[in-house]
Amino acid sequence: MLLEVLVAVSLVVSLISLYLSFRSWLRVRKVIAVVRGVLATKRTKMLRPRKRYLIFEVVAVSGDLSRVRKPGVEDALESSCRLLYGVLGYSTIKPSLIYYDESRGVGILSFRHSWRSNVFLLLSLIREIGGVKVIVIPRATTGTRRKAMDYVRKV
Amino acid sequence: MLADLCYLGDVNELAARIARRLGYDVLASPKVGEAKNIEGVKFIPRIEVRRASFWGAGDVDGVRVLIVESKEDLKSYTRLSGKVDSVRVVFDSLGDVSKDFVRRVIGLGAPLEIEFSEVVKRVWAGKPLDYYLLFLRLYARRKTKVYVCSGATDPSEMVHPTAMFSLLAVLGLPEDLAMKAVLKTPAEMVVNAT
Numbered sequence: 408m409l410l411e412v413l414v415a416v417s418l419v420v421s422l423i424s425l426y427l428s429f430r431s432w433l434r435v436r437k438v439i440a441v442v443r444g445v446l447a448t449k450r451t452k453m454l455r456p457r458k459r460y461l462i463f464e465v466v467a468v469s470g471d472l473s474r475v476r477k478p479g480v481e482d483a484l485e486s487s488c489r490l491l492y493g494v495l496g497y498s499t500i501k502p503s504l505i506y507y508d509e510s511r512g513v514g515i516l517s518f519r520h521s522w523r524s525n526v527f528l529l530l531s532l533i534r535e536i537g538g539v540k541v542i543v544i545p546r547a548t549t550g551t552r553r554k555a556m557d558y559v560r561k562v
Numbered sequence: 563m564l565a566d567l568c569y570l571g572d573v574n575e576l577a578a579r580i581a582r583r584l585g586y587d588v589l590a591s592p593k594v595g596e597a598k599n600i601e602g603v604k605f606i607p608r609i610e611v612r613r614a615s616f617w618g619a620g621d622v623d624g625v626r627v628l629i630v631e632s633k634e635d636l637k638s639y640t641r642l643s644g645k646v647d648s649v650r651v652v653f654d655s656l657g658d659v660s661k662d663f664v665r666r667v668i669g670l671g672a673p674l675e676i677e678f679s680e681v682v683k684r685v686w687a688g689k690p691l692d693y694y695l696l697f698l699r700l701y702a703r704r705k706t707k708v709y710v711c712s713g714a715t716d717p718s719e720m721v722h723p724t725a726m727f728s729l730l731a732v733l734g735l736p737e738d739l740a741m742k743a744v745l746k747t748p749a750e751m752v753v754n755a756t
Contacts, residue, residue: 468718545724
């Protein structure tokens with residue numbers, strides 16, 4: 408009788424220890440996965456390209472602002488970008504004029520988020536559009552198109 | 563207070579209006595004899611002095627900029643210290659820069675002027691920006707101060723402060739230091755000069 412009790416107790420103890428060791432192994436595996444993930448983020452993970460929307464204003468220094476048309480603004484942006492950053496830079500920045508109000512000279516430009524400084528610099532180098540001397544002033548940057556349109560309505 | 567310390571164009575209402583749109587409060591121009599206010603923008607004198615004519619210049623109100631065209635111009639830097647507000651180095655006529663020259667620039671203690679239009683011209687011409695990068699490295703290591711100005715010869719050449727900030731950021735300067743070089747240092751200089 409005593410032998411049977413001892414066997415049963417040892418069986419229960421061994422089962423409990425098996426369960427505990429399995430649980431701790433699962434925890435350790437989770438920690439290893441987290442550490443590997445952190446290291447992978449630092450070394451190999453690429454930034455997900457996100458869009459930014461820049462609201463800008465074209466100010467005519469000499470000449471009539473109404474002569475500054477949307478195709479002219481698009482051409483100026485594209486040529487300046489290609490000249491300054493090359494073909495590779497242009498395709499990486501991917502600037503596109505998504506809105507331009509010809510009467511007020513206010514527009515929205517979308518671009519890749521990691522090139523923000525480059526786009527600001529690019530805008531400052533546009534000095535003439537359609538024969539009109541202009542200055543392009545960046546007003547604000549937003550993360551969504553809707554917010555950008557809201558800002559344009561307020562300006 | 564936002565200041566552009568190197569506006570070289572005509573001082574008139576158009577310049578003041580454009581400066582106002584760009585957010586500037588103060589413009590320093592060599593074409594102004596004494597401080598004046600046009601349409602809410604303050605124009606202050608910018609006095610460019612060379613070493614040969616420096617001692618005859620006397621005391622003047624305005625931003626005093628020492629133009630350095632050769633290594634000899636900074637030989638008496640200890641005597642110049644405190645008498646000039648900033649230093650503008652003309653790299654085209656300077657030639658090679660030695661360690662001695664860099665030591666004198668640091669010893670003078672005046673902020674170095676970087677002209678936006680000049681940097682852009684060099685970029686368009688495909689010329690190297692080595693000297694600018696050297697001084698920006700010194701600035702990043704807190705050895706000297708740097709500020710940026712437009713160097714505009716016409717109101718249409720004036721640039722927004724964010725463009726100047728972006729230029730420094732694109733050249734590799736940390737954003738906080740770039741911000742300081744555009745916003746804080748010029749404002750401090752205006753306060754000291756007037």
